Amino acid sequence: MSRISVRGFAVASATAVTAVGSVVGVASGSTAQNNDAEAAATDLTLLADIPAGQQAQVQTASLTQQADVQAIAADASAKKEAEEAARKAAAKSAIEKKEAAEAAEKAAQEAKEREEAEELASRSATRDASSFTVQSSYSIAEIQSMARAMVPGDQWTCFSNIVDHESSWNYQAVNPSSGAYGLFQALPGSKMSSVGSDWQTNPATQIKWGLNYMNERYGSPCGAWDFWQANHWY
Incomplete structure (x- = not known):
């Protein structure tokens, strides 16, 4: 080359x-x-x-x-x-997850607010014992009507079950053995005087005491009824 x-x-x-x-x-x-x-x-x-x-x-x-x-x-x-x-797929997935989480949180918050509103409405609709006219005697239907007006609606069945078993809605019922008295067979009956001196003759006073007792000791009438079913006393 x-x-x-x-x-x-x-x-x-x-x-x-x-x-x-x-x-x-x-x-x-x-x-x-x-x-x-x-x-x-x-x-x-x-x-x-x-x-x-x-x-x-x-x-x-x-x-x-x-x-x-x-x-x-x-x-x-x-x-x-x-x-x-x-990158775009990951960004889209992250946005979708965030939106789903926010929607779930919003739904939970709305459900909580509805529940609180319903509970408040139920409690605000109840009446105090002093709002009932005092009578010389009361029928079972009258006593139950008073109780319905005082007990929150979602607790009524539990409350009623306890009274059914304790006194059959007889506000003057006396246990011959122990001396327990009234709708809730309070022992001694005089403890109901904490809410009214007419505890022996006024079912509304007894209902107020019984409802307070269930709420304070068991959280609610339904809590008291759960205990009653397990122990046959409360």
Whole structure:
């Protein structure tokens, strides 16, 4: 091979590298890509100094390198797109979870507020013992009507069950063995005087005492009824 042809081959090889560099610049968005492309176009004229067989080898090598560069650029682009899609999916999932948690918290708060409002309404509707007219005697129906007006609606069944078992709604019932007295068989009966001196003759006073007792000792009439069922006393 002559010096000229060797020189030509070297220049052509450099030209091929320059062309490949231009492709790399295009794939990576280099700002110098136009200059590289112009330089590559100029240098390609030097291929004329190389024999035809060697030109083919140089061109083949150049095209192979260009294909490799394009494949690398395509892989990088695909990877970038996949990472971006994964980021967007993760962000969307996080937003959906946050919204679901906020909705659940809001629903729980609303349910709590409704429950508190219902309980308040139930308690505000009850009457005090002093609001009933005093009578010389009372029927069971009258006593139960008084109790319904004083006991919260959600506690009525439990309250009624206890009175049914203790005195059958007889406000003057006396236990012959122990002396327990009244609707709730208080022992001694005089302890009901804490809410009214007419505890012996006024069912409303007894109801007030019995309701206070159940709330203070068991939390509610239903708490007292649960205990009664397990022990047959309260």
